[in-house]
Amino acid sequence: MPEITIKDIAKRCGVGISTVSRAINNHPDINPETKNMIMEVIRTTGFVPNNSARNLKRIDAKSIAVLVKGITNPLFSDMIKIIEEETQKKKYSLVLKHVEYYEDEVDVALELVKEKRLRGIIFLGGYFYHSKEKIGNLTVPYIFSTIGTAVPEDMSRALYSSIAVDDKKESYAITSYLIGLGHKDIAIISAESEINSIGQLRLEGYRDALKKAGIAFNKNLVRCVEEDIEHYSMENGYITAKKLIESGEKFTAIFATADILAVGACRALLEAGLRIPEDVSVAGYDGIDVGKYYNPAITTIKQPVKEMAKTTIKLLFDIVAGRKSCEHIVFPAELVERESTGPAKG
Amino acid sequence: MPEITIKDIAKRCGVGISTVSRAINNHPDINPETKNMIMEVIRTTGFVPNNSARNLKRIDAKSIAVLVKGITNPLFSDMIKIIEEETQKKKYSLVLKHVEYYEDEVDVALELVKEKRLRGIIFLGGYFYHSKEKIGNLTVPYIFSTIGTAVPEDMSRALYSSIAVDDKKESYAITSYLIGLGHKDIAIISAESEINSIGQLRLEGYRDALKKAGIAFNKNLVRCVEEDIEHYSMENGYITAKKLIESGEKFTAIFATADILAVGACRALLEAGLRIPEDVSVAGYDGIDVGKYYNPAITTIKQPVKEMAKTTIKLLFDIVAGRKSCEHIVFPAELVERESTGPAKG
DNA sequence: TTGTACGCGTTATCAT
DNA sequence: ATGATAACGCGTACAA
Numbered sequence: 001m002p003e004i005t006i007k008d009i010a011k012r013c014g015v016g017i018s019t020v021s022r023a024i025n026n027h028p029d030i031n032p033e034t035k036n037m038i039m040e041v042i043r044t045t046g047f048v049p050n051n052s053a054r055n056l057k058r059i060d061a062k063s064i065a066v067l068v069k070g071i072t073n074p075l076f077s078d079m080i081k082i083i084e085e086e087t088q089k090k091k092y093s094l095v096l097k098h099v100e101y102y103e104d105e106v107d108v109a110l111e112l113v114k115e116k117r118l119r120g121i122i123f124l125g126g127y128f129y130h131s132k133e134k135i136g137n138l139t140v141p142y143i144f145s146t147i148g149t150a151v152p153e154d155m156s157r158a159l160y161s162s163i164a165v166d167d168k169k170e171s172y173a174i175t176s177y178l179i180g181l182g183h184k185d186i187a188i189i190s191a192e193s194e195i196n197s198i199g200q201l202r203l204e205g206y207r208d209a210l211k212k213a214g215i216a217f218n219k220n221l222v223r224c225v226e227e228d229i230e231h232y233s234m235e236n237g238y239i240t241a242k243k244l245i246e247s248g249e250k251f252t253a254i255f256a257t258a259d260i261l262a263v264g265a266c267r268a269l270l271e272a273g274l275r276i277p278e279d280v281s282v283a284g285y286d287g288i289d290v291g292k293y294y295n296p297a298i299t300t301i302k303q304p305v306k307e308m309a310k311t312t313i314k315l316l317f318d319i320v321a322g323r324k325s326c327e328h329i330v331f332p333a334e335l336v337e338r339e340s341t342g343p344a345k346g
Numbered sequence: 347m348p349e350i351t352i353k354d355i356a357k358r359c360g361v362g363i364s365t366v367s368r369a370i371n372n373h374p375d376i377n378p379e380t381k382n383m384i385m386e387v388i389r390t391t392g393f394v395p396n397n398s399a400r401n402l403k404r405i406d407a408k409s410i411a412v413l414v415k416g417i418t419n420p421l422f423s424d425m426i427k428i429i430e431e432e433t434q435k436k437k438y439s440l441v442l443k444h445v446e447y448y449e450d451e452v453d454v455a456l457e458l459v460k461e462k463r464l465r466g467i468i469f470l471g472g473y474f475y476h477s478k479e480k481i482g483n484l485t486v487p488y489i490f491s492t493i494g495t496a497v498p499e500d501m502s503r504a505l506y507s508s509i510a511v512d513d514k515k516e517s518y519a520i521t522s523y524l525i526g527l528g529h530k531d532i533a534i535i536s537a538e539s540e541i542n543s544i545g546q547l548r549l550e551g552y553r554d555a556l557k558k559a560g561i562a563f564n565k566n567l568v569r570c571v572e573e574d575i576e577h578y579s580m581e582n583g584y585i586t587a588k589k590l591i592e593s594g595e596k597f598t599a600i601f602a603t604a605d606i607l608a609v610g611a612c613r614a615l616l617e618a619g620l621r622i623p624e625d626v627s628v629a630g631y632d633g634i635d636v637g638k639y640y641n642p643a644i645t646t647i648k649q650p651v652k653e654m655a656k657t658t659i660k661l662l663f664d665i666v667a668g669r670k671s672c673e674h675i676v677f678p679a680e681l682v683e684r685e686s687t688g689p690a691k692g
Numbered sequence: 693t694t695g696t697a698c699g700c701g702t703t704a705t706c707a708t
Numbered sequence: 709a710t711g712a713t714a715a716c717g718c719g720t721a722c723a724a
Contacts, residue, residue, distance in 0.1 A: 006719095016695035017695080025719080050718070051457055052402040053398070053717035053719085057699080057700055058700090111394055114395075114397065115398050133392070267640075267641065293610055295612065296641075351700095351702085352701065362711040363713095364713095370702095371703080402715095404702085
């Protein structure tokens with residue numbers, strides 16, 4: 001297939017290549033008439049400039065990228081939307097790239113930087129066990145926005161920026177809240193078992209809260225989701241809660257480490273004939289929409305997604321502009337009491 | 347920043363450029379020793395080939411793309427996952443591209459084809475009012491997978507392929523189901539007012555069903571979602587249902603044209619002290635997870651997402667391989683009766 | 693205002 | 709097995 005190029009347009013118009021280029025890129029020094037003529041030919045001929053060739057030449061791209069690991073995560077949608085808006089305001093273009101779960105996000109970033117001449121990168125999701133040397137190759141500014149992610153503490157903090165919620169602390173807070181309601185047998189549904197994962201951090205907060213209250217830790221109340229299906233899914237929350245119920249282990253509350261798991265857990269409880277919160281209280285984490293509209297509405301730790309997104313993009317532009325270097329910002333989350341939690345039974 | 351290129355590697359290794367290229371691309375005719383040496387240098391030096399340059403040269407890309415309009419749509423996640431799997435099996439690479447709601451998907455496709463040398467395209471979401479001439483510029487095979495999309499009938503059917511569910515028919519089916527339960531005052535919550543949108547098609551099915559049953563059409567029972575917030579969202583379902591309730595108009599059932607709207611509607615009903623389905627029945631459309639786990643579980647029209655995705659990718663590869671030309675496949679959906687619908691009151 | 697010619701980083705072709 | 713060189717399509721100094 002003979003792809004149509006800028007040369008063909010030039011020939012057809014009886015002008016030079018550069019004139020066509022000028023027309024395409026809205027350059028000032030070009031005769032409006034010739035420009036119109038050229039644009040007309042381009043329209044009728046259906047010519048589309050080849051981006052690869054453009055990127056290859058261009059030094060100045062004015063674009064940043066968001067690398068998302070896990071498009072399924074509803075928290076990301078809101079963040080992306082805000083990042084898009086702010087990026088547009090700055091007259092930058094945004095490259096949104098979906099990273100497969102088996103891909104290394106830094107490798108993907110490295111490629112993308114060369115390909116698109118990026119000025120900066122935002123990492124959304126994924127874990128970050130990246131060697132210093134590899135991440136050192138990343139010559140453009142980057143930020144780990146760790147909603148749903150854990151940044152290992154051993155990573156040199158001067159090397160990167162991060163925006164995050166303190167998972168351990170917030171997890172501690174909601175567990176303490178349940179304890180305050182009189183609950184002692186609190187089950188936890190956790191999504192990951194790897195070290196430094198958010199699942200682990202949230203689990204730690206839970207343990208700390210129990211310890212503080214002098215409640216013995218019962219490992220039978222710690223339930224990890226199924227490995228072979230999507231970890232963060234209603235289905236997995238449902239299955240895991242169902243197993244918990246059928247195990248006969250006693251509990252009066254469940255802390256699901258994600259709202260999406262909480263929904264599934266609620267369903268399992270309801271199907272077992274248990275009332276929420278009269279028989280069992282359920283608390284979630286994240287603050288996504290579904291928790292608000294569920295019946296009963298689910299008590300949760302709400303992450304300030306919008307503020308975090310705004311801060312993320314602002315920080316990135318500050319760094320790009322040389323106004324700032326690395327920063328590590330931790331946002332407080334909010335405990336939202338709704339209908340799914342109440343005093344412990346009896 | 348002095349970007350490191352293949353030339354630098356060649357110099358450093360004391361070999362020719364082409365040898366380095368061969369090493370990178372796993373070409374057969376290269377001495378394993380030199381290859382190892384080169385790869386080692388590449389590793390230590392952190393060299394990453396420039397994709398723009400590669401795409402510019404390459405004839406043979408073996409890649410296809412999915413253009414998604416509306417990442418929020420949970421239906422798409424499942425489809426994408428399957429498409430990814432199948433694509434990998436065929437040793438193709440997949441380019442996933444998010445199209446902004448204000449962008450023209452065909453324009454984006456046109457660019458992408460040139461940039462990435464695509465072999466085929468799958469359109470997910472979006473509407474398709476594309477002029478023949480414009481879409482005629484698309485020289486590679488493409489498929490409109492119309493889950494959540496309407497293909498205008500006036501489009502020359504020989505020009506494109508499509509995979510779809512008959513929105514009108516299925517909408518007719520679920521409305522008839524409600525009528526069969528004795529409902530006469532059935533409200534509908536619809537998401538779009540544009541002609542040929544799925545919203546409209548589903549509305550038509552609803553009207554047809556009423557007509558068939560001899561029930562007068564009451565325009566006060568047709569409620570369109572708010573324009574200024576995300577159309578397909580729980581929030582919008584909630585707001586719209588709330589307005590309906592407060593209007594005082596009488597109804598015993600609601601047909602929400604998307605499960606996600608149905609969830610919001612349920613919440614509004616429950617907050618108004620109405621019981622589901624005793625006072626009001628609620629039916630959705632789509633068959634997404636949340637409907638299954640909601641309380642009450644929501645009766646719906648379930649789209650065979652996985653089968654559709656499999657068929658889509660299979661058809662695309664068949665067309666790419668020249669085994670087939672255009673096809674238009676309509677899938678039957680399934681009416682799933684759950685807890686949110688019951689006999690009409692009184 | 694417009695056209696010519698070079699180079700961006702890579703792969704493919706053709707010698708060697 | 710390896711190296712030199714011509715494209716790929718476009719932007720841009722520079723010349724006209």
